Amino acid sequence: MSHTSPLEHRVLHAVRTMGYAATARVAARTHAPVDLVAEQLLDAEAHGWVTLTSFAGDAGWSLTESGKAHGELLLAAELDATGARAAVEAAHREFLRHNDPVAAACTAWQLADLGVGERTPSVAATTTALQAPAAALAGIERRLTAHLARFSGYHERFTSALQRARAQPAWITATDRDSCHRVWFELHEDLIATLGLSR
Template identity: 40%
Template sequence: MSGPDLLVLHALRCVGTAGLTRLAATTGLGEPDVESELIDLAVAGLVTRNADFGVWSLTGSGRAAHAQRIAAELESAAARPAVAAAFDGFLVLNPELLDLCTAWQLRSADGVMIANDHRDPSYDARVLDRFADFDRRAAAVCAELASALPRFGRYQTRLAEALGRATAGKWEELADSTSSYHVVWAELHEDLLVTLGIPR
């Protein structure tokens, strides 16, 4: 099981430079707990803070330490085969998610692609239905991952929450915010690559 320090270190590796709010959402920890872990990691020379923007990032030593600890976690849990199999399932779904995001942001008008202004509720409803179907299949992949390494369980929750916010009328939560379905999915992609040691 990942300790809170590794969760915070890993979140920074997957999302890049980030502030407390985003790191708390990513890890599932409270902001005070995230800040406490960041301070300890900074003392150890593994993370650094940009005071002008209030964001944190990994140092070179932090990236090296993270790589070692993630590899050790995967090895000690004997989880590589299960994570690799789930990654195959992710790759099957990935092009569909990208198509869905495009369908949400753009639509055809007389054969020309234009920005979706969300003035056609029936069109948006059809795309949202497709997202809901996609999410059911994505949840199965996330469940496989969580069975192999519990820290992956957070993705299923975050994806469902983003879809729920979008269904409630916050359109940006599908593809246009840092908490959107698409961004969480992209973080999962990066997490899988990092966990398996696969270069981009």
């Protein structure tokens, strides 16, 4: 049976994987009411695990080094308690087989946006390059969620971004939305945080 992580763990982990996020986005990612998530974030702030930064009318939470270390301890304990380590390690290996093609497609697109690429890739070529990783992600997520429910949603978010990208290319790498690059980056961060690895 798939394990559901406690809300306080999911909130801290959501901040880790997203890097910087407003309370409402953390709530959306953890599928929890905003008021409960706000309480968890304030509690985490009191422990020194997260910090709230405001700039030009925008405010968001980010993880401190202490919060990162604490979160990794929680994740390691969860892996051992659920017996999920082998499954997550296998999923990580499968993920890495598709990481280079995704990184190459997204980097080429970003360079073209900046006007520094050797050639401008087409939307069709870029989205085609992301189709195989999208298909593989379904199986990766299925194996992960068989043990840990918090891994759900990555495949749907990635494929949704890929579909939108065909008409609106910003969905390939934009940072202001759940773009293909952003979703893939967050899953990578989720896996390495869970396994206590570094990029």
